[in-house]
Amino acid sequence: MKLGLQLGYWGAQPPVHHAEIVRAADESGFDAIFTAEAWGSDAFTPLAWWGRETTNVRLGTSIVQMSGRTPTSIAMHALTLDHLSGGRMVLGMGVSGPQVVEGWYGVPFAKPLARTREVVDIIRQVLRREGPVTNAGPHYPLPYGGEGSVGLGKPLKSITHPLRDDLPIWLGAEGPKNVAQTAEIADGWIPIFYTPKSAGMYQPWLDEGFARPGARRTRETFEIAATCHFQVVADAAEKQVVVDAMKPVVALYMGGMGAKEANFHNQVFVRMGYESLAAEVQELYLAGKKDQATALIPDDLVDDMHIIGTAGEVKERVAQWEETGVSTLMLSLHTPEEVRAVAELLG
Incomplete structure (x- = not known):
């Protein structure tokens, strides 16, 4: 199983140590580094900056x-970085x-599956460069x-010849229909809260996508890049400290990421079998009782x-995660020493 360094998105200030940990990952056998975006820093610029060396x-x-960019704009970013990196770009996207x-980008959220299909199709047209890019779909007409x-709109073909016409596209997906569509049209999947215990829930959804006519990949060639917190501890007591420290993050995603009627992360926990817990945590969290919500998260x-x-x-x-089909573990590590230690332990 491959290792990925998850740099995430910036907080209130830019990080001061990413150059060193990226260098350590590059030298220690990590397969990839990943960046993210929320409503502050963007995902492409740090890749160009930290990845240049x-x-x-x-x-x-x-x-x-x-929703933050048009499909052709995303394609321009990706093909540019692919050239600059010598063919090392992986385009991970989500809705x-x-x-x-609607609150940050000021565009409609409706029809996320249909929009995703159009975005992927347009990007692939740009990368293939077989002719002017057009799209008859209702969301991104070209x-x-x-x-x-x-x-006066005119169908155009990219001036720059892409380095790869099969640049990998991975999609973040959570629900059954979205996961199935990801298996159908993408090269990889970036799940959230994928775990060994919940892995079986996703397999029929993935199989449905792989079985669709024209599916791009098979299970054997499809990548699954799962994120988790990874930490080596000395004993059970130290592990408990780490587990307790992770509970506020779980409570945030279960109860506070999104509106009550549209928290897709909460629904993942419901599907994992935590329906009553997810409802109670969400009620407390949205009421401002974050500590009480956190206290409900089980070890x-x-x-x-x-x-x-x-x-x-x-x-x-790690072996258990790999057995479920995970091809890459995305790890958030904070020092070059941590990066090297993980590489040595799992190498």
């Missing part, structure tokens, strides 16, 4: 919010959620001829979602 790692977005899409159009759930234990225990856990 790397030679080995793939450069991935995990994830780019599709985000209605609070961000050329545009709707309200406000001056009627077993955190232990399933992450890889925390002694050196021998984490190696066993």
Whole structure:
């Protein structure tokens, strides 16, 4: 199983140590580095900046919010970075959620599956460069001829010849229909809260996508890049400290990421079998009772979602994740020493 370094998105200030940990990942055998975006820093610029001195790692977005750019703009970013990196770009995309899409980008969130299909198709047209890019779909019509159009839109073909016409596209997906569509049209999947215990839930959804006519990949050639917190501890007491420290993050995603009527992360926990817990945590969290919500998160759930234990225990856990089909573990590590230690332990 390959290792990915998840740099994430910036907080209130830019990170001060990413150059060193990226260099360590590149030198230690990591397969890729990944960047993310929310409503602050973007995902493409750090890849270009931190990745400029790397030679080995793939450069991935995990994830780019599709509503933040037009499909052809996303394709321009991807093909440019692919050239600059010598063919190491991985384009990870997702639909985000209605609070961000409509509140930050000011565009409609409706029909996320149909929009995703159009975005992927347009990007692939750009990369193939077989002719001018057109799209008859209702979400991203090319050329545009709707309200406000001056009627002069012209189908265009990329001036720059893409380095690869099969640049890998991975999609973030959570629900059954979205996961099935991802298996059909994408090269890889970036799940959230994928765990050994929940892995079986996803297999029929993936199989449905692989079985569709024209599916791009098979299970054997499809990549699954799962994110978890990875930490080696000395004993059970230290593990408990780490588990307790992770509970506020779980509570945030279960209860506070999105509106009550549209929290897709909450629905993942419901499908995992935590329906009553997810409802109670959400009610408390949205009422401002974050500490009470956090106190409800069970140890077993955190232990399933992450890889925390002694050196021998984490190696066993990594093997369990790999057995479920995970091809890449995305890890958030904070120092070059951590990066090198993980590479040595799992190499």
